Amino acid sequence: MGAVPSTPRWSGARPQDTAEYLIATFVGEKSFPISSDFWQKLLELPLNLQWPSHRVRQACELFVRNNYNTRNLAKIFIHLAWCLQECISTSGAPSVVYGKALNALYISSIFLKYLIENAKTDKIEELHLFLDEAEPTPTDVTQGLTIQDFLVHAVLRFIGSIDVSPNTYVLHLELLNFMLIAMSTQLLSGPSPGLKDVNPFIDAAMAQESSLVISVVCRLLVNYITHPPFNTASYSIFSEGSQPGVLQKVSSAAANIVLLPFNYLVSSSGEGSKGPLADCSLHVLLILIHYRKCVLGDEFITDKSDGTAASDSNLKLTMCFSDNPYCKVVENTMDVEFDRLDTEGNAHNGPVLRLPFASLFDTLGVCLADEAAVLLLYSLLQGNSDFLEYVLVRTDLDTLLMPILEALYNAPKRSSNQIYMLLIILLMLSQDSSFNASIHKLILPSVPWYKERLLHQTSLGSLMVIILIRTVQYNLSKLRDVYLHTTCLATLANMAPHVHRLSSYASQRLVSLFDMLSRKYTKLAEIRDNNMHLAKGNSVDESGLSDDTSTEMHIYTDFLRLVLEILNAILTYALPRNPEVVYAIMHRQEVFQPFKSHPRFTELLENIYTVLDFFNSRMDAQRVDGEWSVEKVLQVIIVNCRSWRGEGMKMFTQLRFTYEQESHPEEFFIPYVWQLILSRGALSFNPGAINLFPADSPPERQNDYGMFPNGQVNGELERAVFLDA
Incomplete structure (x- = not known):
């Protein structure tokens, strides 16, 4: 039992025929025990099979129909985990098991992706990530681990413990591509995480021990920093003697069931691209650190409805997010050349990534x-x-x-x-x-x-x-x-x-910003007045017509005031160091005139006019041969900046804006x-x-x-x- 009937022998059989047969058997109705030699033949076969896209889809559709009975997805996941464990034990050195791991990855990726994309229920029940009750479960999967936990642990352990080298590059890249596919279950959920969301693989990643999480984050960031190059010439695994290569680069990724790598032929070019492994490492890291799992948490509430001093504590279940260990590792990462213990006398609890x-x-x-x-x-x-x-x-x-x-x-x-x-x-x-x-x-x-x-x-x-x-x-x-x-x-x-020695162009742009916003404000005021006039002439309720305009005017009033506060801060705290700002204000002083009586701007404009009065009076006191030039005006400003003492200036509380994330x-x-x-x-x-x-x-x-x-x-x-x- 467990043998593959009519399986062509290696001798005298074309590898193409053998691959066709084994793939067809894998997606078919027959179920093979996990210990069957069918799995070894499937994973050891040089998979250079090329199928048109419609045949790939047919195979996936057949697989979906039969996976409920065969549980072949769960079984190939277990074999993939075993292959990765063996690769780790050999330190990632090229071997037959390395090719088996890649083959298992390719097959798993294709059918898992199809199952996720075409899931008919929110729970993605079509995955069937457990073995049939009648089949004995391998002992190393029964240690309290689900199949997805067992697989994800093996994947992350390889990523975190095996260095990237010419011999391991492809397997590292394909494992990251597999993680992208496995975590794509998030795409099936709504934008707000909920209790019913089903993300079995990313949840399994969140459940790993802290030392493994640290090593994975380290590997992903190191991959991104070092961007290891991909060089096919250095791979001994591509060809071996006269046999076809275990992997074969093909001309069209979409038209093949087995391809090298799974996403390698998809263009990852673009601004800032650092190569497929670096880019994929960054993508996986971003998914992991921004993931949030919604759970029910306990919250104690106090009941004082009886009006007595004594109170009863009741337990209330509320929705919250479980801790994200990958996010915590990134938040606690430290510089390898600096130890905060030296300056603060304490250190982070537990191991940290450096x-x-x-x-x-x-x-x-x-x-x-x-x-x-x-x-x-x-x-x-x-x-x-x-x-x-x-x-x-x-x-x-x-x-x-x-x-x-x-x-x-x-x-x-x-x-x-x-x-x-x-x-x-x-x-x-x-x-x-x-x-x-x-x-x-x-x-x-x-x-x-x-x-x-x-x-x-x-x-x-x-x-x-x-x-x-x-x-x-x-x-x-x-x-x-x-x-x-x-x-x-x-x-x-x-x-x-x-601000220190702001350039003439930057100073001009700053004053022009006020002018630009003021013109927008004035236009809105005209629209509002016209609407009110039309409403009165037509006996129409004017409030509805002007609401939108008034709201927009209020927003631009805030913006204008903020620009005036920016100018005030420069003039109050940094005027002697910024003669070009003074020049720009003097050159365009007419733009402030329409707002002198505006109640929101009066105090701020008083300071600006204090500065204008001071420097205008110094200009009037100067005798100049010929007309004033930019250089002559600026020279007078520079000289008088030295004697500026800020007399008559009102001191406003210094603004300081901070960024805060929203609660969700x-x-x-x-x-x-x-x-x-x-x-x-x-x-x-x-x-x-x-x-x-x-x-x-x-x-x-x-x-x-x-x-x-x-x-x-x-x-x-x-x-x-x-x-x-």
Whole structure:
């Protein structure tokens, strides 16, 4: 029992016929015990079988019908885990079992992907990840582990313990591709994680011991940092004697049942791409760290309905998220060259991952044109205080900032989500005063990608001001997203007190920003007045006509006030160091006149006019031969900046904006991660089966925004900018 009837022998039989027979048997009705030699023949056979796509689909459809009785998916998963265990015991050295593991991976990937894409129920019951009751279960699977736990443990153990080398590269890559397929069950669920979501493989990954989780995160990040090259010439496994290779590269990935690698022929090119293994490692890491499993948790509530001092504690079940060990590892990762114990006298509880932050910093700087790299940088800055601190003390901040600013400069070519992520990163960095000071000390010889104007010997801080204002202008004309405006202006407000020698062009753009917003405000006021006039003339209720316009006017009033606060912060805390700002305000002083009597702006404009009066009087006192030139005016301003004492200036509480995640960030990030993966071609998926986000339109964040006073912090008014889901 267990033999394969009529199986062609190796001698005298064509491998093509043998492969055809074994694959047909695998998807057919007959069930073979897990100990049958059928499995060895299936996995040891050189699989260079090429089938048209319609035959692959037919095989998958037949497999789905028969898997309930045969449980062949569960059985090949067990054999895959055994092969990986054996590979680990031989330290990944080339061997027959290495080829068996790859064959098991290819077959598993194809049929698992089809089953997930075509699942008829939310519970994906078609997987049948358990053996028939009549069949004895292998002893090493019965140790309290489900088949998916057993398999995922073996996959992650290989990834975490076996180094990437020319001999192991393909298996590493295919295991990561398999994990992408296995975790794609998330695509079947809605955007908000719920108790009924079924993600058996990613849940199994979450259940692994901490030491394995650390080793996996380490391997994924090291793969991303080092981007090991793929060189087929170094693989002895591709050919062996006169026999066909265990793997055969084919011309069309879509038309073959076995291909090398499963996604290798799918283009992973694009800006910031570091090669298939590095890209796939990043994708798997992003899925793992942003995953959230919804569970029922205990919450104690106090019942005082009887009005007595005594109280009864009742247990109430509430929905919550279980801990994500991969997210915790990333948040606690430390620099390999720095030990916080030396400075704070304590250390993290338990083992922590140590990585070379310098290499990670440099890698991200090179790859930020890639949206996935931007999301990784965001995740590190948001969750890992050590990495944030490391970035802030770097003296070469242009390594990160220049690609960020260039991406914002090319905003029309970027997705709105990428623009949001980049702006939030800038906002997080601007919360640190040392960052705001240091960016003005770093001088850029040139900015070749900035086409509108030649920027020569411009500070990084001035360039950042220019790009943020340009982003506001782009948003005003194209996206019209209030949240984007808010984030840009909040970052500028954080930078304002620390501005040092802002360039003439950046200073002009800052005043022009107020002018641009004021013209928009004035236009809205005219529309509102016209609507009210028309409503009165036609005896129509005017409130409904003006509501939308009034709401928009209120928003622009906030923006105008914020720009005035930015100018005030520069004039109050940094005027002597910024003569170009004074010149720009004097040159365009007429733009402030219409708002002198506006109740929201009066106090702020009083300071601006105090500065104007001071420097205008100094100008009037100067005798100049001929007409005033820019150079002469600027020279008078520079001379009088030295005698400026700020007399008559009203001191306002310094603004400080902070970024805070919404209470349910997973509703944005989980769909976003998968949208990135699918858009990069790392995984194809049936659009009709996707419930995580509308398949015809990628998930975009909403246009809501929040800018709320958050109490006094060190004498400064702190506001929080929230990213809504």
